[in-house]
Amino acid sequence: MTLTDPSSSSAMHLNFPPSTGSGVMHSRSITGVHVHPVALFSILDHFLRRNDGQQRVIGTLLGTRTESEIEIKNCFAVPHLENEEQGQVQVDMEYHRNMYELAQKVRPDEVIVGWYATSPELNTYSALIQDFYSRETAPHQAVHLTMDTSVDGSKASGLGVRSYVSSPLGASPKAENCVFLPLPTTLLYSAPEHSSLNLLSSTSISSPLSDMEALAASLKQVQSQLDRVLGYVRSVLSGERQGDKAVGRYLMDTLSVVPAGMDDTKLETLFNTHLQDVLMVSYLANVVRAQAEISSRLTLLT
Amino acid sequence: MSAPLPASAILSKSTPSALDNPTSELDRAALEALELDSDLITSVRLDGLALTKIVKHCRDAHPASASGTLLGMDLGGTLEVSNVFALPNQPRGDRDDDEDKPSRNATRYTSEMVRLLRDVNADANPVGLYQGCFLGAFLNSSVVDGLAAVAGLMEREGASGRGKGILIVHDLAQSAQGNTVVKAYRLSPSFVDAHRKGKFHVQSLIDNKLTFANILIEIPVALRNTALLDAFLCSITTPAPVPAQIVPPSTSELLRSPPTAALGPSYTNLNLALEPVLASSLEGTLEALEEHSAEAGNVGFQARQLAREKAKAESYLARRKAENASREAQGLAPLPIEDVNKLFKIPAEPSRLEATLLLGQLDSSARRLAETAGVGAVQLHAARTSAV
Structure with a gap:
């Protein structure tokens, strides 16, 4: 996974004096970007549905910002055209505005924070588009997120996500001249999203499971992990393998969490x-369901 | 010579269409899709993107309910849902002055969004709705009306769209407990008939054999990711390799930063803290129960009033008839009896729709409660065998 480039976390943040050229005044630099999986999935989908011959696609990132960090929560595609011969780039601003208006109706707190492109390359067009989005997000900085959509096995950077902020460059600031400063990027998800992502990433499951099946699967997984650890410990004890100190410390920490020395009868009670409560609730729920069923049948009888 | 054969055999097995005869296969698939444009949706295939969007919207909107439109296409009875978009929540305040305003707003929003999405080559056919719920209960009149509206829209566009609108329901509470479940439903034909007539009194319920259980028919859901999405998921669930260093990392360094993937496995559904979930499920069930009993009281009151008015009208009629008979005996002209309709306003028979839907809510939240309790019992047993 190349979400965070190890070198980018130690990125040097250069603060240029606020420039009047792009109308961006940033008092404080952004130190990190969090991305929600939804945004990344939408970018991939947009890339799959690109027009023939299009090298990359772009779109607007929506999210929230705090003092120093940006959370990218959503995004939408924006049609654009790069003209190689004339060195021009066209972004459908009308489309961007309309879509943003619609998105605002659903989630008023998600504002424009920047833009994405599906190529790791940063070129003159990137600078031009960045200039446009900087105006949209003024007075804040616009974030540029790139997602490498090439799944070439030879390159290790496949499907990597990076994000940048820009600073104008040169003695006289021009729109097409800027330097992109990399930012540490992390994936952020909530508990419900986590469970759905696990469901999607498990290759063996093709349809949602019931609660019981999911519980059984989790228990089996834990069981197999315990077996694996047990096998490892045994082989270390019998001297077949050299023990890893880090693993030993982890095991120690884990075992110390288990409440030991508790009275067995107390635990049993x-x-x-607890079990009685649960069974009572289950009984009540079934009574309610039976009553509901009877009630609906009685309506049909009269 | 014989060595490469099995490999190619496996390859053609895994991708059946493209390898040996791509064009004819594609044509056949297209033809099948055209021919099998059946009038029944038998299964739903949900894209990973769509699922994630639904989960996100439900979570963001949490105390309020979330709903949106499904986009996709019907391929021979299998509905492929490739994308969704959220619909804005209706403001609760100004509902009474204009009853059909929310649905009209939603329709306008949908058409606007579809127009824009078409420009970026996204699937732009509305095929149904999704509805987020919390602790089971989701069936209400706005869902049913919206679904009927979408079905109507599809019917106008395609020849055989009748009853094709799909409802996908996602329970946020269940997701938060560690198991994401989506269920797909469509309206049953008998309900569509009743809804079209707009009558839900007792006789029509009996005629259509409608209970809460057969308003919606459940359809199996399958999940499917695009290849690119699969690749991405693989890359975020694999722990990053430790970068090569000249000095091997020390134990304390490893302890501080173990090699983790961006997306680790979750064991939320092994959490033993059941009380909050059970308590809120119980509360939800009780609320549904109360709402239903209030509605039942309403319906009962209306029915009694109806009976009373009818009895009054009949007694008036009987009196007038007796009077007429005596007048006839005296040789006088009979009094008119048609004015009974003017004198007594017989109220319309109460609609049972709301009561039926509330009963459905009650049933689904009770079912959810039973499931939670069942899972809790199993968890407790599993924990006890390991602890004692």
Whole structure:
């Protein structure tokens, strides 16, 4: 995974004096970018549906910003045209405005934070588009997120995500001259999203599971992991393998979490009372369902 | 000579269409799709992007309910949902002055969005709705009306769109507990008939054999990712390789930063803290129960009023008839009896739709409660066998 380039976390942040050229005044530099999976998935989908012959696609990133960090929560595609011969780039601004208006109706708190492109390359057009988005996000800085969509096995950077902020460059600031400063980028997801991502990434499952099946699968997984650890510990104890100190420390920490020395009968009563509650609730729920069913049948009888 | 053969065999097995005869296969698939443009959706294939968007919207909107439109196409009975977009929540305040305003707003929003999405080559056919719910209950009149509206829209566009609108339901509470479940439903034909007539009194319920259980028909859902999405998911679930260093990392360094993937496995569904979930599920069920009993009281009151008015009208009629008979005996002209309709306003028979839907809500939240309790019991047993 190349979400965070190891070198980018130690990126040097250069603060240029606020320039009047692009109308951007940034008092404080952004130190990190968090991306939600939805945005990345949408970018991939947009790339798959690109027009014939299009090298890359771009779009607007929506999200929220705090003092120093940006959270990219959503994005939408924007049609654009790069003209190689004339060195021009056209972004459908009308489309961008309309789409933003619609997005605002659903999530008023998600504002424009920048733009994405599906090529790791930063060129003159990137600078021009960055200039446009900087005006949209003024007085804040615009973030540029690139996603490498080439799944070439020879390159290790496949499907890597990077993000940048820009600073104008040169004695007299021009729109097409700027330097892109890399930012540390992390993936951010909530608990519900985590479970859905796990479901999607498990290759063996093709349809959603019921709660019981999911629980069984989790238990089996834990069981197999315990077996693996047990096998490892045994082989270390019998001297077949050299023990890894880090693994040993992890095991120690984990085992110390288990409440030891608790009275067995106390534990037993705790479990039993809890179980009684649960069974009672289950009984009640089934009674309610039966009543509902009877009630609906009675309506049909009269 | 014989060595490469199995490999190619496996290859052609995994991608059946393209290898040996691409064009004819494609044509055949297209033809099949055209011919099998059946009038029934038998399964739903949900794209990973669509699922993630639904989950995100439900979570962001949490205390309020979230709903949106599904985009996709029907391929011979299998509905491929490739994208979704969220619909703005209706402001609760100004509902009474204009009853059909929210649905009209949603329609306008949908058409605008579809027009824009078409420009970036996204699938732009609305095929249904999604609805987020919390703890099971999702069936309400706005869902049913919206679904009927989408089905109507599809019917106008395609020849055989009848009853094709799909409802996808996602339970946020379940997702938060660690298991994402989406269910797909479509309206049953008998409900569509009743809805078209707009009558939901007792006789029409009996005629159409409608209960809460057969308003919606459940359809199996399959998940599918595009190849690129699969690749991306693989890359974020694989731990990053430790970069080569001249000095091997020390134990304390490894302890501080273990090699983790950007997306680790989650064991939320092994969490034993059941009380909050059970308590809020119970609350939800009780709320549904209360709402239903209030609605049942309403319907009962209306029915009694109806019976009372009818009885009054009948007694008036009987009196007038007796009077007429006596007048006839005296040789007088009979009094008119048609004015009974003017004198007594017989109220319309109460609609049972709301009560039925509330009963459905009650049932689904009770079912959810039972499932939660069942899972809880299993968890407790699993924990006890390991602890004792």
